[in-house]
Amino acid sequence: MTGTPDTALIAGTGLLPALLAKARPDLLICELEGFPSAVPGATPERFRVERLVPFLDGLVARGIETVVFAGAMQRPKLEPEFFDPQTASLVPRLLGAMQAGDDETLRAVIELFEEWGLRVVGAHEIASDLVPEAGILCGDVTEADRRDQARAAEIVAALGSVDVGQGAVVAQGLCLAVESLPGTDAMLAFAADHQGLRPDPKGAGGVFYKAPKPGQDRRIDLPAIGPQTVANAAKAGLSGIAWEAGGVMLLDREATVAAAQEAGLFLWACAP
């Protein structure tokens, strides 16, 4: 890699942007104003949604060809006075997509980048070891865990069909928590608060299951699991974490597996 970068990383919060930047030091790092991405040593290019068109023009002008989205992004509050006229003309389109849910918003964003001639790829396409193949990475999965996983997968699929959330917690056949806008950590905290509802306190602890939504564009917003997920699942008294293999990124695999082993949790990438 020499000279000017040809790939931009649109970095949100969480571990993933820093891991990608470490794996690929040639990325141009960009972040949404107000949502710092915390990539060590980087001086990110900041942009605002209200000035998206000038930002896209700038990326093209400096030779960027490929764009990767990584990390969590909250929907920013839009300030009418910051819009430039061209971006303002996109507002009806963007607002319509935002009303229709996360998937539509993401699709609209990808479409816009593509209209500027930029190729949008998934984080796993530039750092392939982030997405584990099917298998049990650590711990023991019991029959009760398998039943809880199957039930959670069914719930997540139903939620995905209406474009809500990507995860659920099931213990002893009962759904303790469902993911929505506040995200995985908030859902696991909720499950921790209500873990006493398990009928048999000595029975199966339960499973947190995560999967991309059906039909989700995997180039953006692929769900991710990391050491913090393990810590939160342990606080909720769960037996382990399962996910759809190929559809979920494992952030910092070594640290995540070590944390799960330490906490006695299984990590299981389930064949879809």
Added chain:
Amino acid sequence: MTGTPDTALIAGTGLLPALLAKARPDLLICELEGFPSAVPGATPERFRVERLVPFLDGLVARGIETVVFAGAMQRPKLEPEFFDPQTASLVPRLLGAMQAGDDETLRAVIELFEEWGLRVVGAHEIASDLVPEAGILCGDVTEADRRDQARAAEIVAALGSVDVGQGAVVAQGLCLAVESLPGTDAMLAFAADHQGLRPDPKGAGGVFYKAPKPGQDRRIDLPAIGPQTVANAAKAGLSGIAWEAGGVMLLDREATVAAAQEAGLFLWACAP
């Protein structure tokens, strides 16, 4: 009404059992041991799931013909040593239903009562003013509220198809919370904790929508809304509460409407 009661109220927690007992003072009140029903002035007949068969035999022996379930019931922890042989023989059937979700559990319970010759009816069948017809009971419903209600109804229907929850909170098109085992109050507390995620703090506050599950047996576990629901929705900064007309009970209508008016919330029974 003279002499011995012919209708038994299987009373859970919450307001409903007391309201029914007030409307129908001739009921035989029964409650699950460990889950006091708080019906004023009543000395409930207590029973354990582990001794369900002797309990059912007892109801029949004293001339009970009709049974109403009302109020919230948690799944009790079962103690193997308390089972009588006949109830023990039902365990595989009950456990199978419990694993399959709330609806199946309730269906199995109704079936058992019916096998003893008891007629199981819904609470609204013995106190019909509990279930309001379609209409706006108080407050103003905006176009944004109507969109949030429609989105929430779509989410609740999807959840119902996998036998999870009966409610969701949607604000400005975004799903802030989804109901699961911990119930409505826990979900509204979660929505209150995360109300800051609404993109426009001055925009629509959001709607809590509640509906029975598709195919739910309405003789048991019909969802209910009361003054406490209004208080919790107000804490979450919501604009109002909506529900499927005919499918949700309004506990203590006068107090609930008064609380909503005081808090500036709408109450809306939506035509299905």
